[in-house]
Amino acid sequence: MALVRVQNFAVSLDGFGTGEGQSADAHFGHAGDRLHEWMFTTRWWQPGGSGGVDDAFVRQHDVGIGAEIMGAGKFGHPGWHEDPDWRGAWGPNPPFHTPVFVLTHHRREPIEMAGGTTFHFLDASPAEAVDVAREAAGGKDIRVGGGATTIREFLSAGLVDHLHVVVVPILLGRGVRLWDGLEGVERDFQVESTSSPSGVTHVTFTRTTA
Amino acid sequence: MALVRVQNFAVSLDGFGTGEGQSADAHFGHAGDRLHEWMFTTRWWQPGGSGGVDDAFVRQHDVGIGAEIMGAGKFGHPGWHEDPDWRGAWGPNPPFHTPVFVLTHHRREPIEMAGGTTFHFLDASPAEAVDVAREAAGGKDIRVGGGATTIREFLSAGLVDHLHVVVVPILLGRGVRLWDGLEGVERDFQVESTSSPSGVTHVTFTRTTA
Ligand SMILES: NC(=O)c1ccc[n+]([C@@H]2O[C@H](COP(=O)([O-])OP(=O)(O)OC[C@H]3O[C@@H](n4cnc5c(N)ncnc54)[C@H](OP(=O)(O)O)[C@@H]3O)[C@@H](O)[C@H]2O)c1
Ligand SMILES: NC(=O)c1ccc[n+]([C@@H]2O[C@H](COP(=O)([O-])OP(=O)(O)OC[C@H]3O[C@@H](n4cnc5c(N)ncnc54)[C@H](OP(=O)(O)O)[C@@H]3O)[C@@H](O)[C@H]2O)c1
Numbered sequence: 001m002a003l004v005r006v007q008n009f010a011v012s013l014d015g016f017g018t019g020e021g022q023s024a025d026a027h028f029g030h031a032g033d034r035l036h037e038w039m040f041t042t043r044w045w046q047p048g049g050s051g052g053v054d055d056a057f058v059r060q061h062d063v064g065i066g067a068e069i070m071g072a073g074k075f076g077h078p079g080w081h082e083d084p085d086w087r088g089a090w091g092p093n094p095p096f097h098t099p100v101f102v103l104t105h106h107r108r109e110p111i112e113m114a115g116g117t118t119f120h121f122l123d124a125s126p127a128e129a130v131d132v133a134r135e136a137a138g139g140k141d142i143r144v145g146g147g148a149t150t151i152r153e154f155l156s157a158g159l160v161d162h163l164h165v166v167v168v169p170i171l172l173g174r175g176v177r178l179w180d181g182l183e184g185v186e187r188d189f190q191v192e193s194t195s196s197p198s199g200v201t202h203v204t205f206t207r208t209t210a
Numbered sequence: 211m212a213l214v215r216v217q218n219f220a221v222s223l224d225g226f227g228t229g230e231g232q233s234a235d236a237h238f239g240h241a242g243d244r245l246h247e248w249m250f251t252t253r254w255w256q257p258g259g260s261g262g263v264d265d266a267f268v269r270q271h272d273v274g275i276g277a278e279i280m281g282a283g284k285f286g287h288p289g290w291h292e293d294p295d296w297r298g299a300w301g302p303n304p305p306f307h308t309p310v311f312v313l314t315h316h317r318r319e320p321i322e323m324a325g326g327t328t329f330h331f332l333d334a335s336p337a338e339a340v341d342v343a344r345e346a347a348g349g350k351d352i353r354v355g356g357g358a359t360t361i362r363e364f365l366s367a368g369l370v371d372h373l374h375v376v377v378v379p380i381l382l383g384r385g386v387r388l389w390d391g392l393e394g395v396e397r398d399f400q401v402e403s404t405s406s407p408s409g410v411t412h413v414t415f416t417r418t419t420a
Binding site: 200 | 223224225377379380381382383384389390391392393394395396401402403404405409410411413
């Protein structure tokens, strides 16, 4: 059975999945690159990088994934929908290579990019979005790619089978929180924590209930 | 030079140092024992327990400590100050064995307990409290014992030299948050994370600036 997975979602120690002040020039607001620096030291990112636990997790991003669901806040900075030419911040060949379903109240026609990525725009409940994405994923898993608001929504709805969060030891102080309103969610999961020499801690939630 | 240290302060993955609904029967509110179960499996707690990283940290609680500073919310549940006989929730021989300075707007006379613990009640700024505790600690370190409100206050004031937080992989959803309003505090510290087979992650902040 295909799974709904979150991979490599980074949060600060105080639980923020992005900083304050997101814009076209600052996708993570005042957080800058700090939530993702742990990736830059892996050999996935650069030759001669580390092949340790960070590398192992970062490489799970694509494995077995047939479609992504993301929120409008990941697809574009506030106001993106006023720009008819906006095609995401990833350039002509986005790193998804599958259908991507963008949850938004500002629907538009699908955008076909190079490398197998097509952005579809969907105004739907999380459960409906999973149904649509499952259809498109051809038996493979579905990635819920963020941001924090969207992951929280899918966790609340009980739709996530596997959650991988990377806790980065910084205190952002402000931004969008991942964990709000999720009291007791861990009960349906086996939770493991693995610290890396890079300083981050990988926390995985693996569903134990049907 | 004597240090100001926080040892074994437990928070949920979503950052709560205690649950909601603290009372005389529920010191941690709806969190119950869940923030401290990791201690119960150590050989410090019980014969035959584990001697691993949890045990090593738990045993740092007393080492080299000459005085504790705690908040009124750790000393008693809401309303404790209306009970003239309240002497804390630890029984006749509390596990401090040093002078303990309780920060409160409800001062009372010192209470001498068995085993070397004396509770002193202080209405003072964090910096003043450290001065008073340092005097009493006879050259040893000062523990800031919690709760979350008090630790946050001392961190904000730049008074903590060593912070040891135990992240417990549960989502409490409500209670008192540790990390609020501490943006960028990590800059003055070297931060390390160490996951334990018990499931918790020990995060230590060691001051690098004077
Ligand atoms: N930490 C990480 O690893 C990571 C990963 C990915 C992204 N990010 C960052 O996270 C930030 C975005 O996160 P975010 O929490 O602000 O926003 P988000 O989760 O990406 O998007 C939330 C928005 O998506 C739309 N939406 C969500 N569910 C919907 C539904 N069921 N139906 C219709 N529309 C729905 C709504 O926008 P509208 O109503 O405006 O359409 C909603 O405001 C960005 O800064 C991004 O760079 C971080
Ligand atoms: N997670 C852990 O490892 C851990 C460790 C210890 C305790 N706890 C738990 O944490 C909870 C208590 O934490 P909390 O954050 O609610 O409260 P707290 O930090 O223990 O106490 C805060 C209170 O102390 C007094 N206070 C603090 N600073 C003061 C100052 N500078 N001057 C005068 N008074 C001052 C004020 O009370 P008044 O104005 O009422 O006097 C304030 O409301 C309890 O549930 C306890 O069991 C958890």
